[in-house]
Amino acid sequence: MLDRRAERETLERLLDSVRAGKSQVLVLRGEAGVGKTVLLDHLARQAAGIRVARAGGVQSEMELAFAGLHQLCAPMLDGAEALPDPQRVALRTAFGLSPGPAPDRFLVGLAVLGLLAEAARDRPLLCVIDDAQWLDSASAQALAFVARRLVAESVALVFAVREPAATAELTGVAQLVVEGLPDAAARDLLDSVLRLPADDRVRDRIVAETRGNPLALVELSRGLSPKELAEGFSLAGATTIPRRIEQRYQARLARLDADAIRLLLIAALEPQGDPVTLWRAAGLLDIGSEAAEPALAAGLIEIGTHVRFHHPLVRSAIYQAAAPSERRRAHWALAQVTDPETDQDRRAWHAAQAAEAPAEEAAEELGRSACRAQSRGGMAAAAAMLERAAELTADPRTRAKRTLEAAHITHVAGTPEEALRLLSIAEAGPLDRLEKAQADLLRGRISMTVNRGREAPPLLFAAARQLEGLDVRLARETYLDALLAGMFAGVTDADLREVAEAARAAPRSPQPPGPADLLLDGLAIRFTDGFAPSLPVLRRALSAFRNPELSLKELHWLWLAHIMAGNMWDEQTLDTARHLQLARDKGALNTLPLALASHIGAHVYAGDLVTAAHLRDELAEVSRATGIPAATYGTLLLAAWRGREDEARDVIARTEAEAVRRGEGFGLLIVGSARAVLCNSLGYYAEALTSSEAARQRPPVMGVEPWLALVELIEAATRLGETAAAEDAFAKLVETTRASGTDWALGVEARSRALLASGEDAESAYREAVERLSRTRIRGECARARLLYGEWLRRRRRRADAREQLRTAHDMFTEMGMEAFTERAGRELRATGGTARKRSVETGTELTAQEAQIVRMVREGLSNAEIGARLFLSPRTVEWHLGRIYDKLNVTSRRGLQS
Known part of the structure; x- marks a missing residue:
């Protein structure tokens, strides 16, 4: 701990924040030996009054699903009883404590968030995770999820990551780069370990070439000969400082006898640091307790109630120096002493590493472990196990089959490039x-x-x-x-x-x-x-x-059913609230973005743009929390109908660019239709016509031309006097509206027919449109029917009748938050001599988007736990947000938010 003043101050501020009720996340980054673990130890010692939980990534455990997470959370599992049922079940299933379907990985993350918050209820909690670059992927994903959702739980997560390791999961989290010691402190440390006098120039060169890395200063200077200290010091030929340190450790290993080296190898491969397991495995290889003495004397290892290496680089140095045959023997011994009942997967992994290909028995056992990992949601671990099982398989057909299965699970785990690599290997075999x-x-x-x-x-x-x-x-x-x-x-x-x-x-x-x-x-x-x-x-x-007992697989297709409902003018199935609730109840968070996007679209059609905007914000939160790209089409429709031109054009442009990049015709069809809605609302009829015609050129999505584009084309074309284009689009429109026969379909058809008619025929059609659409929940289309009818009446100088329709349309648009249509109706109303009444729309300008969501959910009657589950927050963070909301809105309780 020479110097490190700035780092210590940062860590101490973190502890102060946690004691004050805030949550903190920090990643210490630096090369091996730079002092990250020492800083973590210092942090734990300074955490007076704070509960400390520790875990560490172990390279040999990267293929065991949730190993790191279980290491951290095991002491807190009593608190799982306070979690909502879906979260508690997901956590217990992930840890193999109870059977059940494979849990959604984001639900596991949410459960861990709740578990840590519960553990911090009585006193703050500090979670220290060393060597995070070696966490298994399931644990890394869950902890990264938690790191991004902590707000006010009095929980600190502090990770240490070795550079230049790739830890994409922690990108965006607050970072503290730990560098080498300043020159003065580095010289002091060097002087404390040099046993012989050294020339100042040699000392300066050692400090410079180690870049102040404390472990390098200690290990690389240890044992330097008088000649080296007199003539100079150089790292020439070493690729990295960590590798040079490993070489020094290996040089110390080379001075030990064979049994001591074998004992160290067993310890290096036994990640739990259990001395009982170590000695039992050593006994199988006829290694006695006296073998530990040279290793202890060399300062490489400590064996007490726990087995600890002087530094993680010692572990890797031992592994790298061992011959493959020696590694296999050590793995074999560990497999023999690992309990096949309580620790099946670790035993299977050791057995697989001990095997020389082919080894069908080991491959089969590893395949069973892969099934268990898959059932717990550890898809990446399952894929790694199956790939290793395939390597151990002699029969070419069985090997190809296992590789194909590994490719499938790898795809499910979200790594398509790796899945394609495995798929190519499988396809080269006899399938x-x-x-x-x-x-x-x-x-x-x-x-x-x-x-x-x-x-x-x-x-x-x-x-x-x-x-x-x-x-x-x-x-x-x-x-x-x-x-x-x-x-x-x-x-x-x-x-x-x-x-x-x-x-x-x-x-x-x-x-x-x-x-x-x-x-x-x-x-x-x-x-x-x-x-x-x-x-x-x-x-x-x-x-x-509409069956409430849909399976998860059927739930996967429900969003397509909603698209079908829209194309069939079926507003009953367009009720997407059940889809959203099912996705939440079943913990199907992978389908949640599509469910939310469908729900946004349904609220847009129903004219409830305020709720649609809240849902859009919730969708953004879900996307940020899960990393699943947001489905943009509901947001696109919301922007088009709301009519804020700059905002809408930005959303349209971004969605269009993404659809072009993917070559997705459906996206371009929706983009063209949405642009036409926006332009018609603004009165840009030429652009609306161009956009809707472009959308029509796209191949029909559902076997018919898209009615949304046809309706917008008819309005734009009639405004521009392009009667032939409007009549052609109308002929296509009635193919679906008359077959459907719903009030929504026939109401929109009547409105479009009125635009093409004149005299009494037009008026009759407008009245039919208003009457039919008034019986539906499709309020935006109903308001447009009244707007068009009012504009038609004004052009015939029937000002009183026009004012009635236009005022109703204006009030409806205002209430719904359709700003461009509101302005258009207001202009028409003022042209009749009427006055447009101003009416405010709930915008939540005093609140953040997330606070407005919480208020809406409180009004729905949701508890803090239910709100937290929806927004991927802990109940304590929801409670913290409510305190801020009460202050902003000058209320004192949830009851005050109901008014």
């Missing part, structure tokens, strides 16, 4: 027909995930055809995937028709059709026979999706 089809399916799904462009549809179509005679249910799911990929990519009608025809001809499952089966049947009919013939089956599908 059977089913496995080849599964490989094609995986390649298509990876393409769909990475880039929803034109690569995925043919891959998925080919996989579906191969699966027909092998796995009927999987074949049907793959046909639905292929149709979905084609619709998103905007492939041609002919391509979609080919997929649809194949799907209709494919064998059917003997089981009763579920929601996804009916959805596939309806879409296949739509792309072959047309819109109207598909409606009966599609309505059955949408009805099936």
Whole structure:
């Protein structure tokens, strides 16, 4: 602890903040030996009145799911009983304490956040995680999630990371770079360890070449000969300081006898530091207790109630110096003494590392461990285990099969590039027909995930055809995937028709059709026979999706059902609140962004832009918390209908650029339609016409031309006198509206027909539009019908009648927050001699976006725990936010927020 004044002050300020009730996160970064662990020890010693929990990443445990997290959280697990049920179950499943479906990784992170907050209820909590670069990926993701959500829990998370290790999970977290000691302190340290006098120039050169690294100063100067101290010192030929230190440790190892080296190797491979396990494994190799003496005397290791190395570099130096055969013997011994009942996975991993390929028994056991890791949500660990199992497999077919399974799990774990590498290896082996089809399916799904462009549809179509005679249910799911990929990519009608025809001809499952089966049947009919013939089956599908007992797999397709509902003018299925609730109740956080985006769109159509804006902010929070990109189409519709031109154009431009990058035709269709809505609201009819015509040129997403673009085209074209274009679009529009027959569909049709009509026909159509749309929840379209009717009446000099319609439209637009349409209605109303009443809309200008969300959820009757679960916050942070909200709004309790 020579010098380090600035670092110590930073750490002490962190402790002061935690004692004051705030949460803190800090990452110490620096090269090996620079003093990060010493600073962590200092931090723990200074934490008077604070509960301290410690954990450390261990290189040999990187393939054991949640190993690091369990190490940190095990002493606190009693507090799990206070967590909401989904979080408690997810945490217990992740730690292998109870069976259950694989938990969502973000739900595990939320559970850990709640657990740490609960542990800090009585006194502040300091969590110290050393060597975070060696955490298993599941633990690293969970802790990084927690780090970004801590606010007011009185919890500190302090990580130490060795540079230049890649720890992308902690990007953006506050950093403290730990560098070498200043020259004066470095010289003092050097003088304290040099046993022989040294020339000043030599001392200066040692300080310069070690860059003040304390461990390098101690270890590299130890044992320097008088000649070296007299003639000079150089690190020439060493690639890095850590590697040079490792070489010094290895030189000390070389002076030990064989049993001492073997004992150290066993200790290096036993990450828990358990002396009982160490001595039991050593006994199997006929290593006695006397073997420890030379290692202890060399200062490489301490063996007490816990086995500790002088520095983590000692562990890696021992491992690097050992011959492969010696490593295998040490792993074998550890496998023999590891309890097969309580520690199956660590035993299997040691056994696999001990094996010389091929070793089928070890491979099978590792495969079982992979299944257990997968059931706990440790997908990256499961993939690593399966890859190692494949390496140990002699039979080429079994090896290819295990590699294919590893590729699949790697894709699920969110690393598509690695999944493609494994997939290529698997495809080079002898796969059977089913496995080849599964490989094609995986390649298509990876393409769909990475880039929803034109690569995925043919891959998925080919996989579906191969699966027909092998796995009927999987074949049907793959046909639905292929149709979905084609619709998103905007492939041609002919391509979609080919997929649809194949799907209709494919064998059917003997089981009763579920929601996804009916959805596939309806879409296949739509792309072959047309819109109207598909409606009966599609309505059955949408009805099936309203079943409250949807499985997680069926929940995956629910967002597509919402898109279908919009295209079918079915406002009942457009009720997306249940989708959102199911995603939350089932802990399906991977589907939550799509559920939120669908819910935003539904609220936009219902004219509730205030709630839609709150949901948009919640979606942004979910995206930040989970790292899952936000689905932008609900936000796009919100921006277009709200009508704030600069804001809307920015959202439109960003969404368009992303859709172009992905080659996603569906996105470009929605972008063109949204731009047309915005331009019509602003009165930019020429641009609206251009945008809606461009959207029409995109291949139909659902087998018909997009009604949103058609409706905007009709209004813009009639304003510009482009009657032929409007009539052509109207002819296409009625193909869906009349087949649907809902008030929403027929109301919009009547409004569009009125724009093309004159005299009594026009007035009758406007009245029908207002009447029908007033019976729906689609308030924005209803207000537009009144606006257009009022404008038509004003042009016929029926000012009193016009004022009635325009004032109602103006009030509706104002209440909904549709600012451009409000301004347009106000101009028309003033032109009739009327006065536009000003009415305020809830904007939450005194509150932050997150505070406004919390107020809305309090008004919904949610508890702090329920609000925290939605916003990925701990209940204590919600409570802290409520205190700030009370001060801002001058209320004293939750009851005050209800008014």
